Amino acid sequence: MDPMIDAVVPAVVPQIFINMYPVAIIIAIITAVTGLLGIILAKSDFQKILLIQVVTYAMLLIVAAVGTDLAEALILPGLVVSLAEILVVSEILISREVTRRSEKGEDPRKLKLKFNPIKMEVIKTALPVTSVVTVLYGAILTGFTGGAVAGAGILIYLFVGKLRGFSHNFWEEMVGISGVAWVLWLLGFLLYFLNPQLWLVALFMSGGGIVIKVALKLGLLGMLGREEFNN
Amino acid sequence: MEERNLTIDLDLFDNIYRNLSVIWCIKMNDIVDINGLIIGHFPFVDIVPYITPFSLALVATIVTFTVFLAISNPEYRSITRFKEDVVRKETVEKKEARFRRFMTILCGVALIGVVTTGDIFNFALFVSLTGISNIGIFAGIKDTHVLDAAFQYGLVLMICSLPLFGGVALILANTGTLSLGVLGNLPSNQIINVGRTLLLIGAVGEGALAPFFATKVEMIRAKGAPFINMMHLSSLMVFTRIIELLLILG
Amino acid sequence: MGKENEIKNKILAIVTSIPLLLGIFLNLPLAVTIAILVVFVPISTYYVGLVLMARAKNKEDEEKRKKITFTGY
Amino acid sequence: MYYPVNFNLIYILLEIITAFIFGGLLLGLHRKVMARIQGRPGPPIVQHLLHTFKFYIKELSIPNTSSMPLYVAIVLAMDAVWILALIVGPILGGSFLIIIMCYAVHKVAEHGIGLASGSPYTKLGSTRAVLSATAEMPLIAVPALVFFKTDTLLLDGIINYQIVNGSLFTQLPLVALAMFVLVLSKTPYSPFGIVWGKDIVSGYKTEHFGVIRGVMMMGEILAFFALLWCFITIFFGGIITAPLAYMVAMTGITVILAFICALTPMVAPYHAVMIQWIFAILAVVNVLLI
Structure with missing residues (x-):
């Protein structure tokens, strides 16, 4: 066993879990690359925001791969931060759309967002x-x-x-x-x-x-x- | 079997808890070499915010700037147009200014967190908070160019949360700690170096630093001097802090 | 700038110089010294400058007035 | 490192005044040398100082459009930050990072000064200030490279290292070059001085007259002095220790800067950024080679 791993990982952790760490990281990298490719290919700005969620999942994967209770505690703030970012960027997108349309002469008050619950x-x-x-x-x-x-x-x-x-x-x-x-x-x-x-x-x-x-x-x-x- | 391990862990924990102040006084060589004398620290078991002359100077700067930027009125912009024989004076609307002022103060608070924290995960969180409040400063502007640039910055911000938190997680997985005081004493290895590089990339993206400045230059064309100045301040302060952090980790 | 403003500036110039004078005569700790220098040197420079400016302006006006009297415009 | 508990305010104040006067004379010399190279008689050496004092008795006019407390406060901040740098650097021998912070705040102040007046010219200058920060960011990697070599960032520690191991200039010549470009970009009339280029009237200083301009010039003089001091201390700390030697070295570097400023045109903003990046990359290459 690697001495570094010995120092950090407690002896109770089975070898199989330690071996899973690189696999998790590789999966995270694949996820991130997929998401980034999607962002490159996507044309619509709205599509880009949705695809960035995939990149965020990769971030959560890397944090989760640590696999301790500390990592469990760190996922929540990471998730919250990514949600806040998504909210603020969508707000920018909405504001830009409203500005653009009102520059064209449309009445911005008519551009109300409708609430559409998902029907599954x-x-x-x-x-x-x-x-x-x-x-x-x-x-x-x-x-x-x-x-x-x-x-x-x-x-x-x-x-x-x-x-x-x-x-x-x-x-x-x-x-x-x-x-x-x-x-x-x-x-x-x-x-x-x-x-x-x-x-x-x-x-x-x-x-x-x-x-x-x-x-x-x-x-x-x-x-x-x-x-x-x-x- | 389980019991034995539990007692060992508790012993270790107790030991660390008792000797924490000693550890911090003797072993913080890396931090002392970079920042000067450690004036004080608050031992919260593992997360130890510390005060050095460097962080004091940063906090003083940020507090002063935040106060002055928050109490300043937005400037007027004189605008002339073709086919018009008048000079208009335009400024930020009151409602918009109030929101942007709030975001400016929020950004200042987040910056204080960035420069004082002794825990890399908290650092990552605060850096992303500054990024979010930076975008918030620009969210209310009614200018398509500025909003476009802000949107691009937002995309970079979201993508860069991956290297930022990923780097932190790599360092955590490799060393088992997030505390800067402990990390400063650990020898560096390949994985920590990768983590550091990721952390740098993340902070560069979140703070709109060097290669991502282009969007920022577009964004600062907006009205409202005090609020926009806060964004520049935040990115430079994040940069100053990230130098220190990377050197401590190394 | 009105007369009240000039008086206000003079008062502020004196007030902002007091900490510096205090620092010269008392032996203050290092942190306080740094704080005083960093905060009060620029501010007192600014207000002293304003007072000097007002004085120079008054002088100029006086000279003009004298000119008018003696050259008999 | 040892921080004395009591430190005399007069001593520090005298140091700041000395830095102001000597820095002003250096900038005057800079103009004189430039003029001679270009075949003009040039102003006297005290001109820059006189210029600064002159502004103290000129009328202050604050534009109607400016954003008010900020317009004055940010100029004062520029002074305050360099006073801090002068205390931390020459007197306490503290952390180099604090001086880097001061440099960063100087950039912020330039940006704020330009924005606060509401004039389109100053706005352009401040936009360039942000753009030029792009170029100077990699150059601030200098402290990191110095740290890898000396294992300390305290200026006292760097001086001690050089006394033992010889000056850093011979060990890290390209890093020194990068730092020199940093100093050059803060010199008036420099090829990288895109923030106050005459093509945009006076850059961010266009709307500042009277007392406030005087205070601003004072800040710039202190900045020039502090940067020169840092450059000499970090790269020649082993050789130059006495105050007189410092003065001679500063004068020498000012003359070199004057030659460069006189003989090169101001480059376009994007080229300024690019050239400074090249120097920063050269500095990194220097470290990789060793």
């Missing part, structure tokens, strides 16, 4: 019980990943069929709960920094907080697709 048949015909299974599995996993899985469950619940039981107000209150959970997560981290002896409590606080926070935040995306909530 798969979602409408899915079994609602999958959401329960997914939420349960996410709760067992805990942590960020668990939160994401459970959030997917809530998404499915919100997308599929008619809403029964939970009113609009209920989901509004969920926003508050997700905020509280986020604070719990932060407090857990703070406790960990201030008093490392209490690491178990801190771990449970932050682990529980993040699973609730991510699940609810992700699940709330589903509300965007509901017509009855968008009035």
